[in-house]
Amino acid sequence: xxxxxxxxxxxxxxxVNATESRIESMGKRDxxxxxxxxxxxxxxGIGVLGNFVTGSLGFVSxxxxxxxxxxxxxxxxxxxxxxxxxxxxxxxxxxxxLVFDTSYQVKTGTPTNQWxxxxxxxxLNPNFALFGGAAFNREDDLLLFYNAQKNRRLYKTGTVFPxxxxxxxxxxxxxxGKINAAAAYYHASQEAKYQGTNDSTFxxxxxxxxxxxxxxxxxxxxxxxxxxxxxxxxxxxxxxxxESALDIKEKTDNSLYLxxxxxxxxxxxxxxxxxxxxxxxxxxxxxxxxTIISGGIGGSYRLxxxxxxxxMEWENxxxxxxxxxxxxxxxxxxxxFGIEKSLIWKWLIVRVGGHRYxxxxxxxxxxxxxxxxxxxxxxxxxxxxxxxxxxxxxxxxRLRFDITFNEATPYxxxxxxxxxxxxxxxxxxxxxxxxxxx
Amino acid sequence: MIMKMSKTILFAALxxxxxxxxxxxxxxSMGNNTDxxxxxxxxxxxxxTAPAFGNMLSGSLGQIxxxxxxxxxxxxxxxxxxxxxxxxxGLRLTGGVTLNKTFEIEKLYxxxxxxxxxxxxxxxxxxxxxGGDRVDYLDAIEMPEPFADIYAFGCVSPNEDLDFGLGVRYxxxxxxxxEDNAEISIVGGNLGIVYRFxxxxxxxxxxxxxxxxDRTKVFNDTNVKDINxxxxxxxxxxxxxxxxxxxxxxxxxxxxxxxxRHLLGFNTTDLGLGFGFNRxxxxxxxxxxxxxxxxxxxYPDRIGGxxxxxxxxxxxxSTPLPGGVEEISHKMVYSFGVxxxxxxxxxxxxxxxxxxxxxxxVSKDDFIYQKGLYERDVDAVAxxxxxxxxxxxxxxxxTVSEAFPYSSFLSGGExxxxxxxxxxxxxx
Numbered sequence: 001x002x003x004x005x006x007x008x009x010x011x012x013x014x015x016v017n018a019t020e021s022r023i024e025s026m027g028k029r030d031x032x033x034x035x036x037x038x039x040x041x042x043x044x045g046i047g048v049l050g051n052f053v054t055g056s057l058g059f060v061s062x063x064x065x066x067x068x069x070x071x072x073x074x075x076x077x078x079x080x081x082x083x084x085x086x087x088x089x090x091x092x093x094x095x096x097x098l099v100f101d102t103s104y105q106v107k108t109g110t111p112t113n114q115w116x117x118x119x120x121x122x123x124l125n126p127n128f129a130l131f132g133g134a135a136f137n138r139e140d141d142l143l144l145f146y147n148a149q150k151n152r153r154l155y156k157t158g159t160v161f162p163x164x165x166x167x168x169x170x171x172x173x174x175x176x177g178k179i180n181a182a183a184a185y186y187h188a189s190q191e192a193k194y195q196g197t198n199d200s201t202f203x204x205x206x207x208x209x210x211x212x213x214x215x216x217x218x219x220x221x222x223x224x225x226x227x228x229x230x231x232x233x234x235x236x237x238x239x240x241x242x243e244s245a246l247d248i249k250e251k252t253d254n255s256l257y258l259x260x261x262x263x264x265x266x267x268x269x270x271x272x273x274x275x276x277x278x279x280x281x282x283x284x285x286x287x288x289x290x291t292i293i294s295g296g297i298g299g300s301y302r303l304x305x306x307x308x309x310x311x312m313e314w315e316n317x318x319x320x321x322x323x324x325x326x327x328x329x330x331x332x333x334x335x336x337f338g339i340e341k342s343l344i345w346k347w348l349i350v351r352v353g354g355h356r357y358x359x360x361x362x363x364x365x366x367x368x369x370x371x372x373x374x375x376x377x378x379x380x381x382x383x384x385x386x387x388x389x390x391x392x393x394x395x396x397x398r399l400r401f402d403i404t405f406n407e408a409t410p411y412x413x414x415x416x417x418x419x420x421x422x423x424x425x426x427x428x429x430x431x432x433x434x435x436x437x438x
Numbered sequence: 439m440i441m442k443m444s445k446t447i448l449f450a451a452l453x454x455x456x457x458x459x460x461x462x463x464x465x466x467s468m469g470n471n472t473d474x475x476x477x478x479x480x481x482x483x484x485x486x487t488a489p490a491f492g493n494m495l496s497g498s499l500g501q502i503x504x505x506x507x508x509x510x511x512x513x514x515x516x517x518x519x520x521x522x523x524x525x526x527x528g529l530r531l532t533g534g535v536t537l538n539k540t541f542e543i544e545k546l547y548x549x550x551x552x553x554x555x556x557x558x559x560x561x562x563x564x565x566x567x568x569g570g571d572r573v574d575y576l577d578a579i580e581m582p583e584p585f586a587d588i589y590a591f592g593c594v595s596p597n598e599d600l601d602f603g604l605g606v607r608y609x610x611x612x613x614x615x616x617e618d619n620a621e622i623s624i625v626g627g628n629l630g631i632v633y634r635f636x637x638x639x640x641x642x643x644x645x646x647x648x649x650x651x652d653r654t655k656v657f658n659d660t661n662v663k664d665i666n667x668x669x670x671x672x673x674x675x676x677x678x679x680x681x682x683x684x685x686x687x688x689x690x691x692x693x694x695x696x697x698x699r700h701l702l703g704f705n706t707t708d709l710g711l712g713f714g715f716n717r718x719x720x721x722x723x724x725x726x727x728x729x730x731x732x733x734x735x736x737y738p739d740r741i742g743g744x745x746x747x748x749x750x751x752x753x754x755x756s757t758p759l760p761g762g763v764e765e766i767s768h769k770m771v772y773s774f775g776v777x778x779x780x781x782x783x784x785x786x787x788x789x790x791x792x793x794x795x796x797x798x799x800v801s802k803d804d805f806i807y808q809k810g811l812y813e814r815d816v817d818a819v820a821x822x823x824x825x826x827x828x829x830x831x832x833x834x835x836x837t838v839s840e841a842f843p844y845s846s847f848l849s850g851g852e853x854x855x856x857x858x859x860x861x862x863x864x865x866x
Contacts, residue, residue, distance in 0.1 A: 269523075303866055308495070310519065335537060337517060339495060339864060341832060344784065352862065354497060354517040356537050358586050360612075372613040375585050378538075379500065379512040386515045386538065387499055408510065411502045413842075416854020421508040 021402035025390025027338030027353030032298025042214035042227035047180030058111025178218030231255035306341030332359015349392035467822025469775030469790030474714025484643035485591035485603030486630035671700035703738025722778030783828035
């Protein structure tokens with residue numbers, strides 16, 4: 001019982017104010033601390049996080065495209081790729097009406113990636129509970145990869161990559177004594193069919209499915225997470241008028257991810273929690289694929305009215321795209337830290353965090369081979385740059401609004417127009433997300 | 439027992455004032471000089487000063503700069519952590535890491551690039567197409583910028599009177615495209631000691647950095663000389679200073695500095711002697727100091743085998759110096775700073791000044807280009823504020839735009855810039 005209380009106290013403390021904005025403004029990554037968003041990686045986390053409604057009002061950026069999955073992947077050589085297209089969008093062959101906008105630099109002046117979800121635990125007896133959840137319109141990691149490949153425009157004009165709709169998550173799990181286990185399903189798809197001149201139909205269809213499962217095992221005051229999943233993107237492009245750069249009518253790409261992390265509670269320094277973690281992910285869509293293996297260790301520490309974490313993670317990846325004849329591989333180290341603390345009032349939480357990646361990469365574009373060192377940028381206007389900060393508004397520890405600030409905001413007069421010239425553009429806030437504990 | 443207790447109080451009295459408001463923006467807005475005050479930024483020079491600051495996280499959101507056409511970006515972002523751990527034996531171990539904080543040698547290298555110091559012949563517009571008749575060599579060879587800028591240090595404190603520190607640092611970059619190769623690195627380290635006695639202290643440190651640049655580039659054009667440069671240089675800094683307590687509030691600070699730098703054929707030596715004064719105020723600090731520096735430097739005639747040309751402009755005060763010249767100068771650096779909590783315990787205001795007067799002689803082969811008083815581009819006065827918790831454990835230090843107070847409150851500052859740098863520190 002005492003152990004369970006310690007475990008509960010540990011997890012509740014770590015789960016305060018846990019949303020996308022919290023992660024973004026507190027170190028950019030959530031490998032080494034627990035947050036609500038981790039339930040989409042390991043759904044068994046619902047068993048310890050409790051009941052809540054969560055969501056996001058979305059993300060804005062005036063300067064860069066929103067979708068950048070693994071931004072270190074092929075950036076400096078994009079301009080030299082001969083098969084890269086420059087036209088903006090796919091047009092209906094009969095009406096010339098814009099069907100799908102695939103322009104490379106998508107400015108998101110209005111909020112994008114809005115989503116919401118709910119999770120609930122139903123206790124049948126002290127040792128057994130069922131839990132479940134659902135989320136709608138969330139962009140899954142595999143979908144971000146699909147969008148990133150689509151937006152890289154490595155394919156010739158006329159190749160149709162529709163925006164996927166109906167984005168949904170469904171989770172079901174159970175709590176048995178000290179073990180939580182759950183399974184989840186994510187789906188997004190599009191089927192665009194048009195009437196041809198001879199009563200035939202044509203157009204692309206695509207279906208993205210992801211099945212994943214995980215467990216969380218209580219080991220005294222420690223906790224072990226093991227999780228994994230498979231993903232599948234099914235593509236077909238049929239009918240006259242639409243050519244395929246892939247020269248195929250149908251294709252199915254499979255993805256896989258596996259991971260584990262351990263929350264190891266110690267008595268060092270008043271209760272530092274060490275978190276070793278390993279992850280493997282292989283993502284594939286069309287003729288692009290990437291395989292990432294990573295592992296590292298982090299630690300977290302409870303401050304008075306606050307929380308601090310830091311970690312380092314080694315990463316090795318290899319990627320290729322056949323259409324553009326690009327091969328890339330690299331390895332490097334992520335260094336992260338994040339901190340949040342109530343300041344002046346208990347309901348006001350200030351967050352700041354940093355993420356530095358250094359590594360090497362080798363790129364082959366055609367016959368040209370480049371080896372170089374890389375690091376993430378300082379002030380690119382992207383979510384993955386060096387530093388971030390934000391605030392949390394916390395009402396009685398139940399309703400929380402987490403806000404990612406434009407990092408340039410505090411430098412400018414709020415009544416002036418100078419902010420518009422900053423890397424992130426004129427918005428003072430970049431993301432707002434919220435959680436309400438039930 | 440009483441002796442030990444009084445030493446502890448003296449130790450606390452000596453260091454606590456120096457721990458307040460300790461970040462980069464604080465230094466910048468309070469005299470832009472750390473010679474005569476204790477500040478966490480001094481750990482970059484002398485790692486043995488870190489144990490006195492205890493467990494700390496600090497960093498900077500960066501300095502905002504205009505890049506042209508009303509576009510603003512921030513650079514000089516960094517973050518750091520220091521952890522101090524006492525062992526049961528009385529020994530204390532301290533370790534720390536700083537990431538992305540630009541090294542002094544790198545700043546010197548960047549200043550060469552920014553100022554187009556090494557102007558060379560453009561081989562009929564072929565080194566940099568469209569670059570004109572003269573181009574900067576460091577631009578022409580397309581060197582990648584050194585990055586990582588990782589500095590790690592460890593300290594051992596056998597007792598509360600003595601700290602030893604050892605630090606290592608590295609910044610570099612490498613890029614290879616087919617047969618072309620570019621590699622740059624700064625590898626260095628430092629040794630430091632802090633010794634305290636009867637409320638006084640002595641700090642000493644030696645810094646060493648080896649700068650290395652290798653670049654090969656084949657043009658496949660017989661009219662253009664292929665680039666093939668390999669330069670290495672060793673750089674040393676020696677810092678000695680003492681904080682001598684006259685009373686519980688007043689401290690005098692003598693200082694001696696010796697710098698010797700060798701970079702891309704540029705050689706410089708600075709020898710400085712200074713004297714400063716600190717006075718602790720009620721919830722604040724005031725300091726002032728003066729430093730004499732003998733400065734000597736020589737620019738190379740050639741770089742990468744190419745002749746360095748003078749800039750077309752004749753005003754040596756605002757343009758890069760021509761190749762092969764020698765500078766000798768006598769500088770006096772006057773600086774002061776004050777910080778004080780005002781109105782509320784979470785609000786402090788700072789102001790400081792730093793002015794360099796320099797008697798400069800620039801010559802080449804006995805031909806004197808310039809001789810007389812000279813003012814380098816040093817901003818004389820800056821100010822800033824701190825917002826933090828009343829117990830001083832969390833601080834946000836801000837350097838305020840100097841143009842802002844002169845402008846309308848609703849649109850003030852250059853392009854509405856209110857703040858030029860933000861940095862923060864958390865002690866735990």
